[in-house]
Amino acid sequence: MITGKNYIGSKLVGSHKPFKTFNPKSNSENPYEFYEASSEDINKAVAIAKEAFYTYKNISGAKKSEFLNAIADEILALGDELINTYTQESGLPEGRAIGERGRTMGQLRLFANLVAEGSWLEASIDTAQPKREPLPKADIRKMLIPMGPVVVFGASNFPLAFSTAGGDTASALASGCPVIVKSHPMHAGTGELVSSAIIKAAKKTGMPNGVFSNLNSSGIEVGVELTKHPDIKCVVFTGSFRGGKALFDIANSRPEPIPVFAEMGSINPVVLLPEALKSSSDSLAKNLAGSITLGAGQFCTNPGLVLSIKSKELTSFSKTLSELLQDMDASCMLHPNIKRTYEQNQNEITSQEHISVLTNSPGTTEINFVEPQLATVEGSVFLKNPTLHKEVFGPFSLIVQCIDEEELLKVVKCLEGQLTATLMADDNELSKYPELVNHLLEKVGRLIYNGMPTGVEVCPSMQHGGPYPSTTDSRFTSVGTGAIKRFVRPLSYQNWPHDLLPDELKNENPLEIYRIVNGEYSQGTI
Numbered sequence: 001m002i003t004g005k006n007y008i009g010s011k012l013v014g015s016h017k018p019f020k021t022f023n024p025k026s027n028s029e030n031p032y033e034f035y036e037a038s039s040e041d042i043n044k045a046v047a048i049a050k051e052a053f054y055t056y057k058n059i060s061g062a063k064k065s066e067f068l069n070a071i072a073d074e075i076l077a078l079g080d081e082l083i084n085t086y087t088q089e090s091g092l093p094e095g096r097a098i099g100e101r102g103r104t105m106g107q108l109r110l111f112a113n114l115v116a117e118g119s120w121l122e123a124s125i126d127t128a129q130p131k132r133e134p135l136p137k138a139d140i141r142k143m144l145i146p147m148g149p150v151v152v153f154g155a156s157n158f159p160l161a162f163s164t165a166g167g168d169t170a171s172a173l174a175s176g177c178p179v180i181v182k183s184h185p186m187h188a189g190t191g192e193l194v195s196s197a198i199i200k201a202a203k204k205t206g207m208p209n210g211v212f213s214n215l216n217s218s219g220i221e222v223g224v225e226l227t228k229h230p231d232i233k234c235v236v237f238t239g240s241f242r243g244g245k246a247l248f249d250i251a252n253s254r255p256e257p258i259p260v261f262a263e264m265g266s267i268n269p270v271v272l273l274p275e276a277l278k279s280s281s282d283s284l285a286k287n288l289a290g291s292i293t294l295g296a297g298q299f300c301t302n303p304g305l306v307l308s309i310k311s312k313e314l315t316s317f318s319k320t321l322s323e324l325l326q327d328m329d330a331s332c333m334l335h336p337n338i339k340r341t342y343e344q345n346q347n348e349i350t351s352q353e354h355i356s357v358l359t360n361s362p363g364t365t366e367i368n369f370v371e372p373q374l375a376t377v378e379g380s381v382f383l384k385n386p387t388l389h390k391e392v393f394g395p396f397s398l399i400v401q402c403i404d405e406e407e408l409l410k411v412v413k414c415l416e417g418q419l420t421a422t423l424m425a426d427d428n429e430l431s432k433y434p435e436l437v438n439h440l441l442e443k444v445g446r447l448i449y450n451g452m453p454t455g456v457e458v459c460p461s462m463q464h465g466g467p468y469p470s471t472t473d474s475r476f477t478s479v480g481t482g483a484i485k486r487f488v489r490p491l492s493y494q495n496w497p498h499d500l501l502p503d504e505l506k507n508e509n510p511l512e513i514y515r516i517v518n519g520e521y522s523q524g525t526i
Helices: 039-056 061-077 080-090 094-117 167-175 185-204 221-228 241-252 274-297 312-327 336-350 379-384 405-414 434-441 481-487
Strands: 006-008 011-013 018-023 028-035 124-126 140-146 150-153 179-182 212-215 234-238 260-263 269-272 305-309 373-378 396-402 418-424 444-449 488-494 515-517 520-522
Touching (some): 006 039, 006 185, 018 080, 018 185, 039 179, 039 212, 039 221, 061 094, 061 185, 080 185, 150 221, 167 179, 167 234, 167 481, 179 221, 185 212, 221 241, 234 241, 234 481, 241 260, 269 274, 269 405, 269 434, 274 305, 274 312, 274 396, 274 418, 305 312, 305 405, 312 396, 336 373, 373 379, 379 396, 379 405, 396 405, 405 434, 418 434, 481 488
Parallel strands (some): 124 515, 150 179, 150 234, 179 212, 234 260, 269 305, 305 396, 373 396
Antiparallel strands (some): 006 011, 006 212, 018 028, 140 488, 515 520
16 A cells, blocks of 8 residues: 555655656646655664664575565565556556566565575685795685665666666665665655565564665655765666766765766667678668667667668668658657656757758657657767767667778777667678777677667676766676675685684585685585
8 A cells, every 4th residue: 555655664654745756648646645755764764774784784695585585475466556556657558567577576586596595795715824934824714795774766767677676676685785765756656565565575584674764755855865874885876877977976975985886878889780781671670660669768778879881771771760660659758857858858969960860750749758769970970979979868769870890980989888789790790890899898788799789688697787977887787696796895804713704604614605715616615
């Protein structure tokens, strides 16, 4: 049941600054009233998170696994109420809601399995050598430990999978860190329902009160105050460059700077090599049209830039792609503000000199709906105009026509950091462009061959994060098991009493995890 209140641990609190969510399809406010967290609420949530940390960080991986699996079970138990609230607050279809719920539960179970096994802690043991000359060697043992309370910002475009119990929360809880979610104002009802599931799971599995809190907000104040709070040790954000960079700057101006892992957008270039265009032009156009318009283009991996060398095949491809996009139905965006920003950014690009708009749609009359747009520009113009390099969050893509391979390489070199880059090539064609590949891999976190960037597989090998400004730290991922590494730091124990060591570092290896012992990978005892 939705109350509109904040979860301060297991306690529901709310009487400050009411606001409502919005249904973009009906263009009307949703009925529930929500209450923004006050400064007192924020301080209480952080205080109990700090207190919970000293218990929760020492809870076994097996018990944390039980907690994460219980969250997944409780989310499923929310049933149709969750799905209906999701669609009302996002304008996204029921199928998307059900799919995203499944992904959210899958992520929770993925991290449950990870912490139950335990090797992710990277235990490393170098035993003492008291007789070593000229100096004895100490006994040194190292493992990863959690950092402390984490703030997770809910994302506008993924009300479940990148929000309250999404991958950020799942990985932070798995690491041993309590989580305070700054709920996204566009889907506060969805956030509260999922929060109730987390609280139920925490109670059922005996987790300390304060291991999770959910705070509402209608603006930026709650997020800013949380980021500034001295007892917060890490912040995770998915959204605009402006929002992520602001949080990054706040966190680094604190007396004790803390990491901000912000995913801040990407134009995800797709490079069409000549032979691929000759042999697969129509199928490439069809697949790209689907990727551009998926979810109304509201994905961080949306292909916003297409790069190729001028040819009659590129001309034909561009015509086919524009026709496919023109035939597609208008789609609902997440919120009127997001639609407004999309139109502003798209108009800024298409109003630049020497830009040709290829789509010629009559325009939709449905409020909060948009039609896909495609434009084209010469490579030389793109190189001189940084405005054309900006992300347009929505169903828009820009084709850059380069005169030759040299200009194509120059365009790639001038790009900023991206989440992904895609190369479409025929058999054996890719090997003819080693310099192009070499420069692309310096720009991205994920390099794709003959596939679309939309669709991020949740698995250990996934890298969802790239060089700045796509993210604030390209060494980490926000998807897959590697996401847990954002919330931990290494700690060495030197000559520590054996009985007081964590189980992960004891000679007997009671957890039977894989460790590096005197330079060798081992699951055995010492």
